[in-house]
Amino acid sequence: MSADRAALQRALDRGEREGGSVEFKERLTRTTHLADGRLESLVAQLRHRILSGDGEATYVVGVTDNGGIAGISPAAFSESMDVLSLLADEAGAHIDDVETWGVGDGADADGLVGVATLREGSVLEADDDHIVVGTAGHVDHGKSTLVGSLVTGSADDGQGGTRSFLDVRPHEMERGLSADLSYGVYGFDEDGPVRMDNPHRKSDRAEIVKSANRLVSFVDTVGHEPWLRTTIRGLVGQKLDYGLLVVAADDGPTRTTREHLGILLATELPTIVAITKTDMVSGERVDEVEREVERVLRNADRTPLSVGRHGVAAAIDEISEQVVPIVATSAVTKVGLDTLDELFEQLPKTGAEEGAFSMYVDRTYNVTGVGAVASGTIRSGGVEAGDELVVGPLADGTFRPVEVRSIEMHYHRVDEAAAGRIVGIALKGIRESDLERGMVLLPRESDPAAVREFEAEVMVLNHPTRIDDGYEPVVHLETVSETASIHPEGGQLLPGDTGVARVRFKFRAYSIEEGQRFVFREGRSKGVGTVTGITGVE
Known part of the structure; x- marks a missing residue:
């Protein structure tokens, strides 16, 4: 041997x-x-x-x-x-x-x-040094390929090979498109980036969680327009710290680029723009696309910051809801990937909230011998194995008592997890068939309510005519995606208007709180809003 x-x-x-x-x-x-x-x-x-x-x-x-x-x-x-x-x-x-x-x-x-x-013994003590980044951008602009190269350190083969590290369904591999959210992770220790040798092995992801002092999780969303609803779910439904918008150098900003940027900015998410595929065009074309991106940002009342001209330190100091750094990259030549590494190693966490534990359910599945598992990003507080929680609301408006059996993060078992972490929580006391996306996990003593109707301040970003009383878009709030009727105060809202409206879920109730932001969409019509009061409880 x-x-x-x-x-x-x-x-x-x-x-x-x-x-x-x-x-x-x-x-x-x-x-x-x-x-x-x-x-x-x-x-x-x-x-x-x-x-x-x-x-x-x-x-x-x-x-x-x-x-x-x-x-x-x-x-x-x-x-x-x-x-x-x-x-x-x-x-x-x-x-x-x-x-x-x-x-x-x-x-x-x-x-x-x-x-x-x-x-x-347990392998990991949970900490707060973990940022979650949501990607967005037009189809075939290189989101998954860029993330695949970041988490592995591997150069792409020019055919999108590194994107396979993130694909979750066979038909996506065949078509070269992502049709659902997928996830990637890498980290940093005192010697620099900690990456995966073989991303197809779950144990490699677990090793990153174990050995890195700082973690960066990516929620890789969908660029193809028919799945815009899934993209919105990824950007609104996860507790993100930053957005990463990609723009291909050979194509430039598209209508989808502007649409995704609008969602990122409307949800007040600090965002980085990565210009991808710079290996495919001349330096002059890269400069031209960067100027186009800067114009798009200024038209959205945001200040662009070229990292190439001003440096990483300036980007870290200045990035905010108003200032958007721009980085030129190539997954093939690895140009700009070290710059993104520096940013992700040093950017502060922004998305975690203080207070009691809460997590909106994004995915559910069943593990034989373990039972129902609810997956999502912890919105606030922390959770430990053995905690007693409630989950709901169920279809009848009630909340079911459950117990945390175990917690998994990127295929790695942990005893506890804090706000901002993407986790799967195995639950005792409920079947997987009774869990649904949009439900929330809360402490047993929280006494939550099932909300059918709420008041909000809304802004219409785009609409062909006007929004009349009873208009029915899909509302995306946390992981909730539900048709709702909107009843503007005064009877109507025009494009660009901001006003007060009553919003009522059409089919069932959810757990909603004052201060939560949401996106609503129907066809080309889009708007954003903030919950200002609860008016209907079941």
Whole structure:
């Protein structure tokens, strides 16, 4: 066996012994190993191995019970690591390291065998040094490619190869378009950026969370116009600290660019503009596009700041709702990526709110043996495993008591998480089928209300004629996306008008508070608003 397999050979030589710290598994599956009864015995087994190894255990995956190398597919190995992570969490431990090797020679080396090192205790103390960045921009302007290069440090191949690190659905890979929100993460320690070697492995994301002193999470939104609703959900529904608007140098600002910029600025999100694909055009064209971007920003009453002319320090000092830094970049040549690194390493957190814990549900899913999981960005406060919460409102307007079973962040289990973190929270006391996007998780003692109607100050950004009483757009507030009727005070609002209106959700109630901002949209019509009072509670 080659030298690079020394860790595997050592584990095989030690063997699986009673009272030892080594365990052999061919594979672990959610359906089999997380089932009732089996879960408890496997957790007890893992805890025994940890104790036998004085706080450390070794799991060899992809081998038979007698240590024969079998090899399993990459998908089966990934699932095995997911299951092992869940077992470790239940046992009060965590996966500290994973090494893998191919099984077979040449073209036949399609199986994997791996050694996972597990250690006792939680792996991460939650902190506040974590910023969340939402991307926006026209389709094919390079949002996902830019983020893929940032989180890996890899240059793109000129065909958008690094964007595959963020794609979440097979049809997106085939078409080269993103149709839903996707996520990426990288970080920084005292030596600089901490990136992923293999973004397709969940364990690599977990390693970033474990080792970085500062985290940068990206919510990568959708550029194709038919999915503008999804883009709005990403920019409004996540607790973002900054926006990153991309403009391709070979195309320049488009109508979609202006639309996305309008949403970012209307929600008062400090924003950076990245001019992408500078490798495809001349320097003169890059300068021309930068001037076009500056004109668009000035027309929106914002002040552009060229980082190339004024420097990173000026951008960090000046960035605000009014001042928008502009950076020229290329994912192919990596020009400008070090500038974005500097910005993301030093920019202060802006999106977190103080107060009690709250999180609006963005996604839901079910994990066999664990149950319902609600995913979203923590809006305020913090949450710990074991906390007693309520979730709702349900369809009947009530809130259901639940308990936090576990918390996961970028595929990494944590004991607690603070405001601004993108997390998945496993819940006891509710089925996944009863959870919906737009619901909110709150402390048990909060006594929330289900709001059907509220008063707001609204501004019409764009409308072909006028907004009359009873106008029905889709309102996007936090992760809520719901048709609502708008009833302006005085009966109507014209484009550019700001006024008071009564807003009523058409189909059901949600948890709404004074001061929350929202976007409303219907066709080419758009506007923004702020909740000023609650007028209808169920």
